[in-house]
Amino acid sequence: MLTESEKTQIREVLEEAKQRLARTGQHALSYSMNHERNIGRDSIDESMEEEIFSTEMRLHDREKYLLSKIDKQLARLDSGFIDTCESCGEVISFKRLLARPVTTLCIDCKEQDEREEAAVEQAGRGGALDASAGEEMGGAGATSDE
Ligand SMILES: [Zn+2]
Numbered sequence: 001m002l003t004e005s006e007k008t009q010i011r012e013v014l015e016e017a018k019q020r021l022a023r024t025g026q027h028a029l030s031y032s033m034n035h036e037r038n039i040g041r042d043s044i045d046e047s048m049e050e051e052i053f054s055t056e057m058r059l060h061d062r063e064k065y066l067l068s069k070i071d072k073q074l075a076r077l078d079s080g081f082i083d084t085c086e087s088c089g090e091v092i093s094f095k096r097l098l099a100r101p102v103t104t105l106c107i108d109c110k111e112q113d114e115r116e117e118a119a120v121e122q123a124g125r126g127g128a129l130d131a132s133a134g135e136e137m138g139g140a141g142a143t144s145d146e
Contacts, residue, residue, distance in 0.1 A: 010094075014074055024063055073104070086109075
């Protein structure tokens with residue numbers, strides 16, 4: 001269980017992250033408004049402009065995703081479950097929460113998660129390699145038959 005002062009510290013970190021995101025969100029908005037104004041100006045390379053615009057929008061999506069994570073975490077904080085691991089129900093340490101305020105997993109579950117992800121990735125790569133090696137051998141055989 002977190003103490004009141006620990007909770008306050010986590011809340012401050014989360015609120016600060018939220019405000020930072022809100023500010024960058026504002027930036028994306030003002031950019032898209034400038035974008036409207038800039039249409040029709042010859043000096044601007046349109047494809048370049050489009051590229052910047054879509055990057056801004058991607059960033060904006062990421063901001064929205066992060067904001068939703070922060071809101072979820074603030075709700076967990078309010079209900080007193082912020083230091084409870086979503087996966088195993090063990091306590092997430094205050095130090096970990098302070099370092100990664102949007103985490104909902106304890107360090108053990110997080111590591112487990114990453115190991116599994118790495119294992120899946122490894123298996124995927126291995127499979128693809130085997131398949132392409134087989135194809136190559138088949139190709140070589142066909143050539144020598146000619
Ligand atoms: Zn856990």
